[in-house]
Amino acid sequence: MHSPTIWKIFLAAAALGGGFYLAIPYVGGSTTMATAAQPESPAKVDVVRVRRGTVARRLVSNATLEAFEEADLFAKVSGYLKDVRVDIGDHVKQGQVLATVDVPEMEQELAESVAQLESRKRSLEAADRQVEHNKADLVLQEVTFRRQNILNKDRWVSDQALDEIRAKADVAKADVKLAEANRELAASQVDLAAATVEKNKALLAYARIVAPFDGVISVRRVNRGDLVQAPTASRTTPLFRIERIDTMRVFCDVPENEVPFVHLGAQAKLKVFGLGSEPIAGTVTRFAFRLDPETRNMRTEIDLPNPAERLYPGMYAEVSLELERRDDAFTVPLSAVGSDANGPFVYTVEDGRVMRKSVKVGLRDGSRIEVTDGISEEVAVLANAKAAPSAGTRVQAANAP
Numbered sequence: 172m173h174s175p176t177i178w179k180i181f182l183a184a185a186a187l188g189g190g191f192y193l194a195i196p197y198v199g200g201s202t203t204m205a206t207a208a209q210p211e212s213p214a215k216v217d218v219v220r221v222r223r224g225t226v227a228r229r230l231v232s233n234a235t236l237e238a239f240e241e242a243d244l245f246a247k248v249s250g251y252l253k254d255v256r257v258d259i260g261d262h263v264k265q266g267q268v269l270a271t272v273d274v275p276e277m278e279q280e281l282a283e284s285v286a287q288l289e290s291r292k293r294s295l296e297a298a299d300r301q302v303e304h305n306k307a308d309l310v311l312q313e314v315t316f317r318r319q320n321i322l323n324k325d326r327w328v329s330d331q332a333l334d335e336i337r338a339k340a341d342v343a344k345a346d347v348k349l350a351e352a353n354r355e356l357a358a359s360q361v362d363l364a365a366a367t368v369e370k371n372k373a374l375l376a377y378a379r380i381v382a383p384f385d386g387v388i389s390v391r392r393v394n395r396g397d398l399v400q401a402p403t404a405s406r407t408t409p410l411f412r413i414e415r416i417d418t419m420r421v422f423c424d425v426p427e428n429e430v431p432f433v434h435l436g437a438q439a440k441l442k443v444f445g446l447g448s449e450p451i452a453g454t455v456t457r458f459a460f461r462l463d464p465e466t467r468n469m470r471t472e473i474d475l476p477n478p479a480e481r482l483y484p485g486m487y488a489e490v491s492l493e494l495e496r497r498d499d500a501f502t503v504p505l506s507a508v509g510s511d512a513n514g515p516f517v518y519t520v521e522d523g524r525v526m527r528k529s530v531k532v533g534l535r536d537g538s539r540i541e542v543t544d545g546i547s548e549e550v551a552v553l554a555n556a557k558a559a560p561s562a563g564t565r566v567q568a569a570n571a572p
Contacts, residue, residue, distance in 0.1 A: 213523065213565040213566050214565075216554075216566045216568060216569065217569055218551040218568045218569070219504060219552055220548075220551060221547070221549075221552065222501075222539075223500065223502070225496065225497065225498045225499070225536075226496075226500050226533070226536040226540075228493070228535070229491050230426075230491070231492075233423065234423040234488045235423075235486070235487060235488070236420070236421055236422075236475075236482055236483065236484060236486040236487075236488060237485075238414035238415055238419065238420070238484045239416070239418040240384055240415040241386075241389075241413065241484070242412070243411075243412050244383075244409055244413065245401070246378075246380060246400070246402075247377035247401050248377045249274075249398075249399065249401055250272040250273050250398070251398055252271070252393055252395050252398075252399055253271045253395070255270045255391075257388050257391070258388065259389060259390065260388065260389075262387055263382040263385070263388060265383065265384050266381055267381060267382045268381050269410075269411055270379075270380045271378055271380070272399060273378075274375065274378045280374075281372060281375055284364065284371045285368055288361065288368050290364075291357065291360045292364075294357045294360065294361075295354065295357040295358055298354035298356075299354055301354070302347065302353075304350075305343065305346040306347050308346065309340070309343035309347050312336070312339045312340035312343040315336055316336045316337055319333050383413070385415060386413040386416065387414055389412050389413070390409070391410075392410055392411070393411075416480055416482070416484065417476070418475065418476055418477060419474070419475045419477045421441060421453070421475055421488065421490060422470060423470075423490045423492070424463075424466065424468035424469065424470060425471050426467065427468070429494060430469050433458055433469065433492070435454075435457070435458075437454060437492055437494060438452070438454060438492075439452070439454060439491065439493070440452055440453075440490070441488050442488060442489045442491075443486055444488060444489070445487070446482075453475050454473065455472070455473055455492065457471075457472045458471040459471070471492075473490065495534060497533070497534060497541065500533065500541045500543075501541060501543070501546075501548065502536075502541055503517065503542055503552055504538060504540075505538050505539060506538075506556065507553060507554055508530070508542075509556030509557065509559075513529065514529060515532050516528060516529050516556070517530055517542070517545070517546060518559040519550050519552055519553070520553065521550075523565055524563055524565055524566065525562050525564045526562060527562040528545050530543075530545030
C-alpha cells in the first residue's frame with residue numbers, strides 16, 4: 172500500500188477516537204444531572220411504641236447450698252469403740268445412738284458411787300431415828316423435872332435430886348441438837364453422793380455418741396475397735412458429721428450498691444446447675460445486716476424446703492433476686508435509650524422528622540427499661556438510638572406496632 176494512503180487511514184482513525192473521547196463527559200454529565208433532578212426519598216427507620224408493663228430490679232448472683240444445720244460429733248471420753256451403728260447416707264433421728272465407747276472403769280466408778288449413795292441414805296435414816304429418840308428422851312426429862320419441881324416445893328424431893336434431874340433435861344436438849352446436826356451432815360453427804368452418781372452417769376453417757384437432731388450422716392471416720400480420744404487443741408478430728416437437709420440454706424452475696432434494696436420476703440428464683448430443671452422459687456429469709464470489709468458484699472440467705480431431698484449441701488447455683496418491682500410502668504427497649512453528657516435521651520418521629528427527647532429512666536428489666544418522664548404513651552420511638560439519624564432528618568417510620 173502506498174504511503175499517502177496509510178497516512179490518510181491513520182488520520183481518520185485518530186479523528187474518530189478523539190471525538191468519542193470528547194463525547195464521554197457529556198454523556199456522564201447528562202446522567203448525573205438526571206439523577207440529581209430526582210426528588211430525595213426519606214430513609215426508613217424502625218420504631219417502637221411505649222408499652223406499659225411490669226419492671227423489676229433484679230440481681231443475679233452465684234449461690235451455694237448448705238444444710239440447714241450441721242454438726243461435727245466427737246467423743247468426750249477416751250476408749251475403744253465398742254459399736255458403730257451408722258454409715259454415711261443413713262438417716263437418723265434426734266437422740267439416736269450412733270456409736271458407743273467401751274469405758275469399763277467409768278462403769279465401775281458409777282457402781283461405786285451408787286453404792287456410796289445407798290450407804291449415805293442409810294446413815295441419814297439412822298440420824299433421823301436418833302433425832303426422834305433424843306427428842307423423846309428430852310420430853311421425858313422435861314416432864315420428870317416438872318413433877319420433881321412440884322415435889323421439891325413440898326420438900327418431898329431434895330434440892331440435890333432436883334438439880335440432877337434439871338441437868339439430865341439439859342443434857343437431853345444438847346443431845347437433840349447434836350442429833351439434828353448429825354442428821355444435817357448425813358443429808359449433806361446424801362446430796363454429795365447423789366451428785367457424784369449424776370456426774371458419773373453424765374460421764375458415762377458421753378460414751379454414747381448420739382444424734383443432736385434429725386438428719387443424714389455425711390461423714391464417718393471410725394470403725395469398731397478404733398481408739399478414740401477426747402478432743403484437744405491438737406486433736407480435733409470428729410467421728411461423724413450429721414447434716415439436716417429437709418430444709419436447705421442458699422447463700423449468696425449482694426454487692427454494696429444493691430444492699431439498700433434487699434428486704435425480707437424478696438422474691439428469688441434459684442437455678443441449680445446440677446439439676447438442670449426449672450427454676451425453684453423462694454424468698455429472702457435473712458441477711459447479715461453487715462458488709463464483709465474485704466469484699467463489700469452482704470451475706471444473704473434463702474431457705475428452701477427440701478422434702479424430696481433432691482438438693483444437696485455443696486451444690487452450686489445461680490440465684491436471681493427481685494429487689495424492687497413496679498407495675499404498669501412505661502417501658503421501651505433498652506436499645507432505644509441513649510446517653511451522653513446531658514443525660515439519657517430517645518429519638519422520636521414527629522411529622523416525619525427525627526426529634527431528640529431528653530428522658531428520665533427508672534428500673535431496667537432484661538431488655539426493657541422504664542421511662543418515668545419525657546415522652547407520652549402515643550409517641551413513636553426509634554428502636555435503636557445508636558443507629559438513629561441526626562435530629563431533623565426526614566424519615567419514614569417502619570415496623571411500628
